[in-house]
Amino acid sequence: MREFKGTSVICFPQEYVVLDLETTGLSPIYDEIIEIGALKVSGGVQEEFQTLIKPNRMVSYFITDLTGISNDMLKNAPSIHTVLPALRSFIGNLPIVAHNAHFDINFLYDNFQKTGFTFSNDFIDTLRISRKLFPDQPRHTLNHICAHLSIRQSNAHRALSDVMTTHAIFNQFNAHVQSRGIDIETLQKPAIQKRKAAVLPPPNTGFDSTHPLYHQTCVFTGHMSQMTRAQAMQKIVDLGGIVSETMTKRVSYLIIGDAAYSNKFKDIKSTKQRKAEQMILGGSSVKVISESVFLEMLSDAHDRL
């Protein structure tokens, strides 16, 4: 489905089309476009595209309330089929800039396809860029970004107005990247995956030397159901224990998460568990325990406090 859909890219090209749609709802399959707004930036010149579109069914009160677009306003508007050819030539092969671009791209793709046009333009999603540039921001809606960057919005939820807002955001993102010398390539690539869960030093120095985990080396396998692996590691460190990544002869406990494996690996033991069983056959005293038994050992520590 949507075999020829373009790629989501992160870049700040010289030429592009900022675009926004108003629709009868969120579903590209069941809902229809009622307004198109676009701004083409090409060769240092800006050109606007704006039109209302008459859908085949009524616009709900919710949408009229949200956008200010009423059925009466759409009464004499052109149908989508008469608008699409002009939009297609307006856009050309330029990349599309939009906020939550998949929403607009999917609507356009489906409508273009029905009308016999191809649409495989790449697209630049300001939502995605915002999350990359400002990961500490709690939200990345158009409204939140505007407040954060001190951008003034006018007539929100009308297509061309939102286009201008998105364009202002896009320009500020560009300036932010330029001024800080942020490498676009590193933005485009997925973030570097952390291999190890971060574990902080224990808060206390006086450990309970009688606790069963004290000075014991522990290894995890499988998904924990009651807490994250990082939290479990922290518990062990806080009790004076040691966390290891690999099964070696100095490991005392292998802790198996209770959460189910994916269907594909159901009933298949992890390599860590097989290694532990081999070691036990060879005379090792490593103990293989379930997550629930591990949790009991932790609560045992609470009883002593």
Added chain:
DNA sequence: TCTCCTCGAGATCT
């Protein structure tokens, strides 16, 4: 240590 895969959580558009 590295790459590839799967899964779940969380978020945005009208």
Added chain:
DNA sequence: CTCGAGGAGA
């Protein structure tokens, strides 16, 4: 959809 976590295998 995007991303991070975690497992598997080399």
